[in-house]
Amino acid sequence: MISFSLWDIVRHLCVGAAWTAGLSLVAFALGGAAGLGVLFARISPRRRLSAPAKAYIEFFQDTPLLMQLFLIFFGFGLLGLDISPLLTAAIGLTLFTSAYLAEIWRGCVEAIPKGQWEASDCLAMSSLQRMRFVILPQALRTAIPPTVGFSVQVVKGTAVTSIIGFMEITKTGSMIANATFKPLLVYALAAVFYFIICFPLSALARRVERRLHAACAR
Amino acid sequence: MPLVLAEGIQKNFGSLEVLKGVDLRVEEGEVVAIIGRSGSGKSTLLRIINGLETFDAGILSIDGERRTGLEKDLRPLRLKVGMVFQQFNLFPHLTAGENVMLAPREVKKLSQRAVRELAEETLSKVGLADKFKAYPDQLSGGQQQRVAIARALAMRPKALLCDEITSALDPELVGEVLDVVQRLAAEGMTLIMVTHEMRFARNVGNKLIFMHQGKVHEEGDPRELFAHPKTPELASFTSAIQ
Numbered sequence A: 001m002i003s004f005s006l007w008d009i010v011r012h013l014c015v016g017a018a019w020t021a022g023l024s025l026v027a028f029a030l031g032g033a034a035g036l037g038v039l040f041a042r043i044s045p046r047r048r049l050s051a052p053a054k055a056y057i058e059f060f061q062d063t064p065l066l067m068q069l070f071l072i073f074f075g076f077g078l079l080g081l082d083i084s085p086l087l088t089a090a091i092g093l094t095l096f097t098s099a100y101l102a103e104i105w106r107g108c109v110e111a112i113p114k115g116q117w118e119a120s121d122c123l124a125m126s127s128l129q130r131m132r133f134v135i136l137p138q139a140l141r142t143a144i145p146p147t148v149g150f151s152v153q154v155v156k157g158t159a160v161t162s163i164i165g166f167m168e169i170t171k172t173g174s175m176i177a178n179a180t181f182k183p184l185l186v187y188a189l190a191a192v193f194y195f196i197i198c199f200p201l202s203a204l205a206r207r208v209e210r211r212l213h214a215a216c217a218r
Numbered sequence B: 001m002p003l004v005l006a007e008g009i010q011k012n013f014g015s016l017e018v019l020k021g022v023d024l025r026v027e028e029g030e031v032v033a034i035i036g037r038s039g040s041g042k043s044t045l046l047r048i049i050n051g052l053e054t055f056d057a058g059i060l061s062i063d064g065e066r067r068t069g070l071e072k073d074l075r076p077l078r079l080k081v082g083m084v085f086q087q088f089n090l091f092p093h094l095t096a097g098e099n100v101m102l103a104p105r106e107v108k109k110l111s112q113r114a115v116r117e118l119a120e121e122t123l124s125k126v127g128l129a130d131k132f133k134a135y136p137d138q139l140s141g142g143q144q145q146r147v148a149i150a151r152a153l154a155m156r157p158k159a160l161l162c163d164e165i166t167s168a169l170d171p172e173l174v175g176e177v178l179d180v181v182q183r184l185a186a187e188g189m190t191l192i193m194v195t196h197e198m199r200f201a202r203n204v205g206n207k208l209i210f211m212h213q214g215k216v217h218e219e220g221d222p223r224e225l226f227a228h229p230k231t232p233e234l235a236s237f238t239s240a241i242q
């Protein structure tokens, strides 16, 4: 048996935390960009675009993230492609994030009053111009708090990737726990790491929300 | 040739027949006031003219171009026909000046200098030259509606549609908006106005349309119609509202 000092445990968890943060960042950035595309398809008047986007969103919202990761991991395997846990995790979380963000943003876009859409139309704007100059700038304000709030879900979602062997906080923690027979200590420390990443995000979401409320009351 | 020509326009919302064959003829420079009870189809008629609603039967032509009602791209139509709404519908995240400049810049691709001059010109036309940098929520209802008029005018439409543009205003603010519209009328702007301001309809309009249950029930010279309504429906409508 290898002996672990407290410092060893923390050191290893630090490395895991870096992977958790990195994976979250990648998933959030790529998922946000893809989510914008899904959003445009989802709210398109053309059913050929909106129907697949709706199915996409519903699939990712109504199946467990773990199943999505399995499908990617073993799906690629079936195609004879060897896919690493890192790539599986990145693809899986990106798709998952894009679906949720598209749906969150759709709510914000559709909450913009009908009069704003009609006024843009009456000024002969194209639908792209209408989105860019009228709808999105207004939707952005209301979208920020739930978007930042959702980033917390993404960080916590990365824990699931431990099951496919990605060495983030949880996977690192479980390996150390097995080696040290101190699961409570190790997992408590792992929880602290998650908290350190997530707390500033949710605090930020609350602050932005309060700020926007104050701006609305102006 | 009339600027707006509608013949036998019909419109249903589900099983509800909202327009049952409406004829309308508006010549260039004419000021047409449309009156009638709530639900008689006035808004629907205006919205059909600029393509915010489709229609189910009839013929509609704007500035000599026949509308099929199925066209995908309504932008050429929207360049000819401007609209002002009851609820102003200003863009709240943009200043008055930016509200006016947005479409000329993005749609007509005018230069920054040209749109700036255009905005200053149209805002001063509605008496708001000093509110260029004000946001809509810093303006009174009457001022917001005047910005909305300036925004529509900056696109240089051939006709302006106004749907009860003073109905959401406090009574003391109605006058400033009607004054602007009256000045436009005097300058020869073609106006189609749905309104509850009977005095305005009589004094400024060239033509009065009384809509009743989805049809044009009476039409003609405003003074003549107000003085001698031919139908009991118009007589009771005007006496009820005055």
Ligand SMILES: Nc1ncnc2c1ncn2[C@@H]1O[C@H](COP(=O)(O)OP(=O)(O)O)[C@@H](O)[C@H]1O
Residues within 6 Å of the ligand: B013, B016, B018, B036, B037, B038, B039, B040, B041, B042, B043, B044, B045
């Ligand atoms: N989008 C819509 N869907 C269903 N019914 C509608 C719609 N718009 C208007 N209507 C109905 O059509 C009728 C005429 O409405 P409208 O043209 O707004 O009348 P007005 O402007 O004269 O008050 C009303 O009975 C109204 O409820």
Ligand SMILES: [Mg+2]
Residues within 6 Å of the ligand: B042, B043, B044, B164
């Ligand atoms: Mg109406």
